[in-house]
Amino acid sequence: MANNYNHTLTWSTTRITVLEYCNKKYYFNYYPHSLRSLNEEVWLTALLLKNLKSTDMRVGEKTHHLLSDYLRALKKWPQDAEAIQAHKDRVINEMRTEFEISKTRDYTAYDRDRKFWLSEHYYGENIDDKLEEAIQKVVHNLDVFLESDRNQKVQHYFTTAKTVYVENPREKDFEGMKLNLYTIPELRAVNVMAAPDFGVVISDNKYLIIDRKTGQEKMDSDWVSEQLKIYALKMLLKSNIKIENVEIEAYEVYLPSLHQIGGKIEKADIDHIVEKLKEDVEYQKQFLEDGDIIKNQPLAPSHFARTNSAKKCASCTFRKVCEDLKAFE
Numbered sequence: 458m459a460n461n462y463n464h465t466l467t468w469s470t471t472r473i474t475v476l477e478y479c480n481k482k483y484y485f486n487y488y489p490h491s492l493r494s495l496n497e498e499v500w501l502t503a504l505l506l507k508n509l510k511s512t513d514m515r516v517g518e519k520t521h522h523l524l525s526d527y528l529r530a531l532k533k534w535p536q537d538a539e540a541i542q543a544h545k546d547r548v549i550n551e552m553r554t555e556f557e558i559s560k561t562r563d564y565t566a567y568d569r570d571r572k573f574w575l576s577e578h579y580y581g582e583n584i585d586d587k588l589e590e591a592i593q594k595v596v597h598n599l600d601v602f603l604e605s606d607r608n609q610k611v612q613h614y615f616t617t618a619k620t621v622y623v624e625n626p627r628e629k630d631f632e633g634m635k636l637n638l639y640t641i642p643e644l645r646a647v648n649v650m651a652a653p654d655f656g657v658v659i660s661d662n663k664y665l666i667i668d669r670k671t672g673q674e675k676m677d678s679d680w681v682s683e684q685l686k687i688y689a690l691k692m693l694l695k696s697n698i699k700i701e702n703v704e705i706e707a708y709e710v711y712l713p714s715l716h717q718i719g720g721k722i723e724k725a726d727i728d729h730i731v732e733k734l735k736e737d738v739e740y741q742k743q744f745l746e747d748g749d750i751i752k753n754q755p756l757a758p759s760h761f762a763r764t765n766s767a768k769k770c771a772s773c774t775f776r777k778v779c780e781d782l783k784a785f786e
């Protein structure tokens with residue numbers, strides 16, 4: 458039975474990472490609307506900044522789009538050089554167009570219908586020389602994948618596996634991202650969201666999960682991230698099976714190195730992630746009025762501490778509103 462608590466507290470790997478990174482950033486990201494009653498201008502600035510992304514973040518996002526476009530098309534029919542170039546051209550055109558829009562945009566007001574912005578442009582930096590470099594990185598990420606044996610393996614799965622799932626990051630399926638945690642009382646009312654980039658049901662009791670990354674690589678090859686454990690938990694819940702009865706392998710694959718980190722998911726991994734979810738939810742509850750996860754109303758912004766790291770603030774997209782808010786706290 459799925460839960461129906463659509464406006465209640467949400468947990469996701471990104472969300473808990475932001476909370477641990479800086480409490481205030483978490484507030485701006487997930488509760489900007491509660492600033493409305495405090496000050497209209499601060500509220501609108503927070504909404505505007507929430508939609509900013511740095512060029513590096515866009516490279517990661519566009520890499521996901523391009524690989525997903527290619528894999529979803531490949532699932533239907535073989536992709537020749539012309540078809541691959543068409544996927545690349547689509548993303549290259551998007552990046553050029555979006556860059557121009559961002560560069561020439563009026564940054565003095567929040568526009569709910571036109572949300573695309575690059576944070577560097579908002580903060581007045583000239584990044585004209587970064588666009589082509591960013592495009593080349595995205596295209597290169599696809600090229601290394603195409604030239605690797607992973608490309609062959611994927612085609613093999615498409616023809617032999619029971620089911621292959623390829624995420625479509627262009628159209629997020631939020632309902633499909635939810636985990637059904639109805640059997641765990643502490644988590645029943647929480648929206649836990651997770652969706653890997655690529656999942657394969659090789660046979661009835663054999664699963665493979667792949668998540669692609671473009672950020673900084675972790676060094677320990679056997680380490681299984683919490684994100685991978687969540688994906689595995691989701692597969693178990695969805696299929697209504699126990700970890701003892703299946704074999705799940707899960708990996709993070711870094712681009713462009715194609716270095717992979719992960720391995721077999723054990724029962725201890727699943728037990729650990731369920732406990733971690735409970736702990737994280739307790740932590741998130743501390744920032745809610747009456748600790749009420751159903752109402753999900755945040756405490757006043759002053760309860761959300763600022764990080765002490767000047768380095769984190771220097772690259773934070775919320776730094777303008779974070780400063781503005783000080784006058785009201």
Ligand code: SF4
Pocket residue numbers: 479480481482485762763764769770771773774775776779
């Ligand atoms: S500017 Fe610094 S303190 Fe403010 S939200 Fe960003 S990281 Fe947190």
